[in-house]
Amino acid sequence: MRFAISLIAFISALPVQAEVIPASSMVTEVTMHPDSATILRKGSVEIPAGKHRLVLRGVPDSASRESLRVTVNGVRQIGTVIRNDFTPPHDETAPEVKAAEARIEQIEQRIRTVRDDAAQARAAVAASEVSIEFLRKLGENDSMAEAGASALRDIARMIREEAGEASQAALDAEVRARAIEEALKDLNEELAEAQQALAAIALEDADRLYIAVEVSATEPVTSDLTLSYLVNYETSWVPTYDFNLLTGDDPRVEIKRSAMVRQETGENWTDVTLHLSTTEATGQIGARTLFPHLRRIEEPRPILKQRELSAAAPMALEADAGSLAEPVVEPPLITEEVMWSESNLILTYGEPVSIASGADVLKLQLDSFAEEADVQAVAVPIHDETAYRVASMVNSSGRELIPSSFATHYVDGQLVGFEAFDGLTSGQEADIGFGPIEGLRLTRDILDQSEGDRGILTRSNQRGDRVEIEVENLTEEDWPLRLLDRVPYSQQDDLEIEWVARPKPSEMNVDKQRGILAWDLTLAPGQSQTIQLDTTLSWPEDMVLR
Incomplete structure (x- = not known):
């Protein structure tokens, strides 16, 4: 026996007078979690x-016993x-199975009737062919030669007419x-x-649990049982x-929410009440353990060249052998996962x-609504050749x-693409992309780049870009149009960075990201805009730029 568990008390035997009563139940309500489901049967x-x-029948083997x-x-x-051993056989004659089998039998009977009707029609073809063959042999009979001319004409006319009617009858029958x-x-x-x-109904597996109360x-x-x-x-x-995205004078975004649902529990759900929950029932339900964080300092070790490392390796092993006797146990590093909901x-x-x-795989349409939107083009020339x-x-x-791993984007009903969606809480603002604007072309060229004594700079601790x-x-x-670009930034006093932009950007450190610049522009048809960005980096001569 693979599995046997008693939730309350193990029942080893029943009194002789006790009756075994079979009890059936149906799935009436399901609460689906992202990777599990709570099933309610009544x-x-x-x-x-x-x-x-x-004896409660019908519960599939996929149910968690605990x-x-x-x-x-x-x-x-x-x-x-x-x-789940020695369980009664699963009833394969459920009403829906019987109905599906009856439908197949009915269709097969109709097919047989059609074939019989076609065969009966072709029987007339065979009869006509027999008549034609008889008339042909009649015309070839030697006794016909003794008949007079008038009789031969009448016989020939009769054979021709009869054969024609027989051929027409054969054609009509075919x-x-x-x-x-x-x-x-x-x-x-x-x-x-x-x-x-x-076949879909038959996908219910035959493995069922034996549950006795x-x-x-x-x-x-x-008694009502649940x-x-x-x-x-x-x-x-x-x-x-x-x-x-509906464009025009009053742009807005129409949002349709759906859910993709699948189940392989081993039984079909028929007319159930369905709840969709974001709770991960099999996930973390309590706070993680927080371990102390030990830090220590030590004298820096010399950086050895590869050849010295190879030679020093055996000695290092000997030198560290004594320290292995008293290892320092570090607490385990706990990587925390962020729940998607x-x-x-x-x-x-x-x-x-x-x-x-x-x-x-069932797609359920949940609801739809619309939100007002401000539409603009966003350009990132360092990565893209068009604005979006x-x-x-x-x-x-x-x-x-x-959040969802799949969202479809349209502009005025025309498909533009698919991408993941990070989610949006009530009251939260979001920028949603709706495809490239092929007519807004971007170029980003490096006109001058100098380092050391090459170009306009002469010191090896300076670099310039245009x-x-x-x-x-x-x-x-x-x-x-909102155009985004960047300049380098430094957190070290010895690394000095100067930059000049023509024209000046509308915003610096966009979204609190240092060095990210933005220009807010409006371009008429046929108009172009050029931005020039000069950057100079300086650092001490005994340092290298990373």
Whole structure:
């Protein structure tokens, strides 16, 4: 036996008078977490007075035994036994299986009827061919030579007319047979769909748990029973988004939220209430242990050349042998993970949901709303050759837009691309990209770069760079544009950095990032803008630039 566990008390045997009562339940409610799901099953069972064992059927082997909770109302629960060996066979004749098989049988019967009708039509073809063959042999009969000319003409006319009618009958019968067989194409497609539907149902695995609950009832009672359990790693859901930028005089971003749901629990969910939760039930639920942080100082060791290192290695091992006797134990380095969802957000889908195990990937449309947006072009010439359309918006919907690995971006309904989405809390502002603007062309050229005694500088502890940036509007509309570039920065007094930009930037240290510069421009159709950036770095002669 691979597994046997008692949640309350182990039941070794039952009194002779105790009755074993089978009890069925159905999945009615599911709360899906990112990598697990909490399943709720409900059922009803008639329990006579006395002590009995309820055998709860249908729970798949994917259920976590430790998480299983069983409640039987109106009786006293004594104990529960769970095992996955020697379990009763799974009922493969469920109503949906029977319905799918009946549909296949019906379609196959229709196919047989069509083939029979076609065969019957072709029987007329065969009969006509027999008549034609008889008439042909009649014309070849030697006794025909003794007939007179008039009789021969009448016989020839009769053979010709009869043969023509027989040939026409054969042709008509073949046409009817082919017309009948035309229906086979649609019927074969319908049969394939029915077989696929049955295959999806059949993906339910046959592995089921044996769950027995010993109960005691003082009087006959109809009990409602409830089972709940956790399924790990057999289910998943992820949010997806459609962002559609509507341009014009009043630009806005339409946001459609969806969820991609799949499950491979081993049983199909039919018309269940579905909740989508951001809580990672199998993840961290408490604060991590904080270890002391020991720091120490020591005399610097000389930096050896590679040849000296090779020669010194054996001696170093001998020298360190004594120190190995008393090792210094450092506390383990704990790398903390940041949860992708910081709050317990639960979304409940408004309609019953059905998902076949292992077959369906279901996309559920959650809701949609729109936010006003400011649209501008953003240019980063150091990386890109074109500017990109960016919409700045604030999430004023009151909804929590949780992170997603997949979001689709559109402009006026036209697809521009896909990318991950970092999420957006209520009231938070975001800049969302909506593809390149091919008509806003960027160039960034290094006109002069000097170091040491090459170029305009003569000292080896100085470096100079001259960069020219140009942006050109080849579109037919005005574009507000934010251009970003950078200059180096230093945290050392001995490394001096001077720079000059023409024209001056509109903003320095953008988003508190030192050395990031921004120019806010407006370019009319056909207009271009040039920016020149000169940078000089100076440092002591006994130092090197990194």
